[in-house]
Amino acid sequence: MRTELYQIIKNKKEWQQFIRNEPIWYKKLSRNPNAIKEFEQTALKYYQKTLPDRMNKISNGVQFASMMLSMIQSMNQVD
Numbered sequence: 552m553r554t555e556l557y558q559i560i561k562n563k564k565e566w567q568q569f570i571r572n573e574p575i576w577y578k579k580l581s582r583n584p585n586a587i588k589e590f591e592q593t594a595l596k597y598y599q600k601t602l603p604d605r606m607n608k609i610s611n612g613v614q615f616a617s618m619m620l621s622m623i624q625s626m627n628q629v630d
Contacts, residue, residue, distance in 0.1 A: 552580055
């Protein structure tokens with residue numbers, strides 16, 4: 552692997568962990584260093600840090616808060 556590519560990966564802990572979990576990427580990046588963008592996108596998907604994943608987490612949080620609020624309101628109505 553090229554040293555500049557190695558330094559980029561070394562500086563990001565998540566990328567280090569991802570390449571340890573998915574060693575095929577070491578081979579891919581060694582053969583084609585230009586695949587770093589694809590590597591980055593795959594790592595983001597792996598750690599669920601893409602925009603759709605983040606929106607989904609926010610949506611789930613709002614739904615959970617709404618459900619809790621409705622439960623509290625229904626408990627107050629019973630008393």
